[in-house]
Amino acid sequence: MFKLSAVLAPQRPEESLLALKDKIAYFKDVGLEGIEPSIPDPWRIDIKALRDMVDEYGLKVSAISTGLGYVWHGWSLSSGSEEVRKKAIEAIKKHIENAQELGAPVIIGLIRGYGEEPLEACMSRFKESLRECIAHAEDHGITLLIEPINRYETRLLNKVDDVIKLIKEMGSDKLRLMVDTYHMNIEERNIGVALMRSRKYLAYVHVADNNRLAPGYGHVDFKSIMGILKEMGYDSFLSLEILPFPDFRRAIRDGAIYLRMLMKLLSNKSS
Template sequence: MSVSISEEAPEQAPFVYKGDIITHIKKASEIGYEAVELHIRHPENIDADAVRHACDTYKVEVSSIGTGLGYGMDRLSLSDSNPAVRRQAVERLKGHISLASKWNCLVIIGLMKGQIKDCGSREEYEKNVMEALQECVDYAESRQVLIVLEAINRYESDVLNTLQETTAFIREFDTDYLKLHIDTFHMNMEENSIPASMLEVRDYIGHVHAADNNRLYPGNGFFDFKTFLDTLKVIDYQGDIALECTGLPRPDEAALKARSYLYSIL
């Protein structure tokens, strides 16, 4: 199980820990997490060796790198109508992939996949994203890094909202290095039957985010985590479950109670 950390995220961003990465790697270890998910804005500013040393010291792994701050704070996306912005987005993601190769973890592309409103039409969206994402996939393949593409709810994204829609888009790429990223918060709004949807795309699921329906920690809302976890067992999911939720009421409390709750029903 993995817990989210970000060094420079806005106050409202749904990450459990915010602030110094090394400090929070230590906290995650003390609570009992086996891994951390690092949400990074500028990969070139990260001391990869220092993070690796901290993980080795505190006996945790980096499960995944989140890239959404590149869109949320810098408005970089793979769909932007401006080729210069798309180029910046690709180069930013390549930086994340290079970092991931040093930590042996995967890279999440969520908000940085962009939206139709960033370019004007569904046709232009697909053209822009397929071209830009293919370059990222080729780079990831050369470094043996898995990319996962996230299905995001309609209130945050105007495209690729459901597991089926996102998986159909992923199928357009002939690669084992692009998989589906699922998130309980988004699925709660988009899927008619979460277990049935998961079973339909079972071969493509590469990473999982957990948050309750209100984006608080799991167990602090009404999402059916027992059925969700049972479905992960049925499909033999072997990856991490990363806690991506708000750190309310307090980060340590959210991290501790989420871990305790999820392990109690695993």
């Protein structure tokens, strides 16, 4: 069955992930198997110390999130500024090297950029950047995960089919699809059908309800989604990327409890 993880992100640029040890311990306490560190600057983190801290609690780094590089630093793989684009490429390359130490894939989400006009030229720049990142990932044996993100946050690669088309074009087994139930709820006409189409490419799943809160706090049909994932043979991580409501600990706890309940129902159904 699935493994559970959650995003752990600093709340301000000067905050270190290494100062969040109590939250990592809490992940273990509520039964998570993984942690997804959100790393805004890959040059300013002690990867060995992070690995040791995660190992201390018997957890696994499920993936490395890179979006804060765009949110806080403005790095964009599709930027019309060559300086900005090159900085984003170098950041992803450094994330890949860090990922080799952690044994984790690297997510390419918001760091692709918003999508400047003209959009065709913007996508061309993104593909050029991505090819360079893929070559580095192949050299280091690391998988890159491309996430479809809703139209309100980016104009590039909003739907599952957009990313599948890109993966086919790039032609590398180190480029895979990840999905996020929050974005899918906005962009996909039928989440289940989109998931079935992703079978050959899917390697990672973000879970959040339609309001970006913990699963069970909104209207997304997680029982159906998880049933389809199970039928597809997906057995990797479901990673909680959620708002900290009513607070961080309760959000993580409630999300984990809800997903575990559904996993138990699915397990009982198949036995």
